[in-house]
Amino acid sequence: MESKRQQKFAGLLQEELAAIFQREGAAYLPNTLVTITKVRVSPDLAVAKVYLSFLNTNNTSLSVATVNAHSSEIRYKLGARIRHQARVVPTLSFFVDDTNEYVERMDQIFDKIAKDRKETDVNDNE
Template identity: 35%
Template sequence: MKGGNRTRLPRVAEGIREELAELIARHVKDPRVGFVTITAVEVSPDFAHAKVYVSTLADPATIPELLEGLQHAAGFLRRELGRRLRIHTIPQLTFVYDESIERGVRLAHLIDEAVAKEPGRDDEGEDRGA
């Protein structure tokens, strides 16, 4: 990888993430695409492809439809990115569901349950014997 790409790649990825978040929130009217968060963007070293990680708090059963709606809007989104960003190559966009937030919520819930069941705590999770 060229030296300039090492710093440029993350800046381009962040620019794409910010612009996509705004474009999706304000301009994508597809009913399959509800409230969505762009959690990360990974751009290939040649800037030809970008993997866009998305998350939503919607029903997990709707995730395939959400991804389908985003992929359907990919051409429009690329065209708008081309107008907004100053980069030579606008990458092909691939949308991927990011399960990390969902996993984090599940893990936090499990930790809360374990702490609540800890011996020496009352029903509100307060220490009784200190």
């Protein structure tokens, strides 16, 4: 479980990274909207795992690889923004947040189960 300190720092990172991607994200991924969905920070605040969601991209793994390739540049820009609020600028690791895909897949499974139940009920009543 994360401490309050980790949660506050993660919130700060999420806010600042979102601003960086909003202003300069087109340089890394043209015509793609990047959303920072979640940030997890290590207890010593030295490592941050950043979960991204992409809109208008066909290949999310390529998009996250592109962002990871520019992570040192993004970290530098983040450092310039948070230098008065943090002692250490954390090392950034970017990952794909597939929560939406998971929710859609679960909805499809539940819809299929409900449909199968209705068909079974109709067959039982006959």
